[in-house]
Amino acid sequence: MSRHHEPIRFSEDRSAQIVADSFVDTPDPRLRRVLTSLVDHLHAFAKEVDLSQAELDAAIEFLTRTGQACTDVRQEFVLLSDVLGLSMLVDAIENRSPVGATSSTVLGPFHMVDSPPRELGDSIALAPGGEPTLVTGQVLSVDGSELPGALIDVWQADEKGFYDVQVPDEVPERNLRGLFTCDEHGRFVFRTILPAPYPIPDDGPVGDLLAATRRHPYRPAHIHFIAGAEHHAPVTTHIFVAGSPYLDSDTVFGVKDDLVLDFPLVEDGELAERYDLDKPFRHAHVEIRLRKAT
Template sequence: MRNLDEDNITQAVLARHAAMPDERLREIMTSLVQHLHSFAREVKLTEEEWFAGIQFLTETGQICSDKRQEFILLSDTLGLSMLVTALNNRKPQGCTESTVFGPFHVEGSPEYALGDNVAEGVKGEPCFVRGTVRDINGEPVPHASMEVWQADADGFYDVQYEHLEAHQGRGTFRSGPQGEFHFRSVRAEAYPIPYDGTVGRMLKALSRHPWRPAHLHFLIKAEGYETLITHVFRDGDQYLDSDAVFGVRSSLIADWVWHEAGIAPDGSRVDVPFYTLDFDFVLNPVQAGKAA
């Protein structure tokens, strides 16, 4: 087709996709083209703005590495990550809600036994975390794989430091025979997402802050249950209602309880004040035809 213009180019592009054998891909690409073209028409996109957008995406990709995922940050801060999470994680009442994955998960994090300190060498006030993993009927889920990761008191994850020889502030362990778990870490603190790149420039242009409320990340897997990716947020944090990535859910907010120096829940003696966090997770059984 020749001599295309602003009135007929969209249909011409869609016609090129008509023979696509993958029905789902055709559905996605049809909608994507329609929305992109409608967006350009609606805002009357200039060539200068279009080139600026291309450059923005190019630089976003160039920032990405094995330690930093700028595209996840972009998706997070536009609310797209949380929207996709919500669409794909509808659960029965009583199940622990899901939230965004974030850009700092690491495959193959160190394995720990229950009660170990996953934050050895990490800056922060001591915190003892404990709880249970159960199903929607209240039955314990034993031997669930539980990954946890968090930032330190300065707001940085281990992968943001260049010279660490081993992972810190993250680990994998398994729930006990009654679904119980307990480990030692440090108190979660609010922190800004990385804002020295394209996402930071975007947030500044939009007069938005980059801060996330204090939280712990959890990824929980167990046979027969849907995988749970979630956070536990610290109550009272000033950014709970303005999380830069829109991830807060009221059901995921918990108290970090302050204690004077003394005997910790695991029986050890702690010579400085410490915190405890109690939180129970409820998993949703895998539904027929749905992957875990």
């Protein structure tokens, strides 16, 4: 039974407290805390800016359109969270890693299908075009010990800046995606193409917000990684292509200095022969260090 005994009478001065009191019987203490804090900040915001009815109506209409823009291959609310910096903030809170661990960053809106298992050395590029690229690397514990059998999930945009789910009629399914099992030393290798910078989908409500604030929608060139190993916490991260446009103005705030890597053009005959690559090709070496699970 509710512990409310006095009639609820709304007032501007006590608005947040009055609404917070309505949560007093919420059985989940975490939910009660989150809702109470949300109402407190939301009401303080409305009072600080003297929010008008027309502005509230516009905000509700914007959020309604954001939901309506979501599909099986597009998550507009993730885009909204990303461009407001909320995704990166929650990621930073959730992943306060020890010194030496690989930095995490946002998952992004395009990890919406399972990556197909592939063998080490396979190409994830199933369509013609793009600049041939070899990615080698190793997964280690934060103390430097090797992690045999670690898993690496990778996905990326193509040379035009599109993910497979954006152009399903133009590229094979699961193009530029792969799930790899590292060798006995935690090493991995795969062939791909050099990714391009690209705009996040900006033909919906989030694009309208960016246009209204005169912000561009672009992300620098990158490859997504999720790395995991037994007894270690997984990390969701990127590697960014050094020299790419937009490294200093990523629209989702995802760039961290330790994640920017060189992709030099190389003439390595041994690697070219081993992985059936034409010379020259791009080559990046990635080291991912995982923190121990708690």
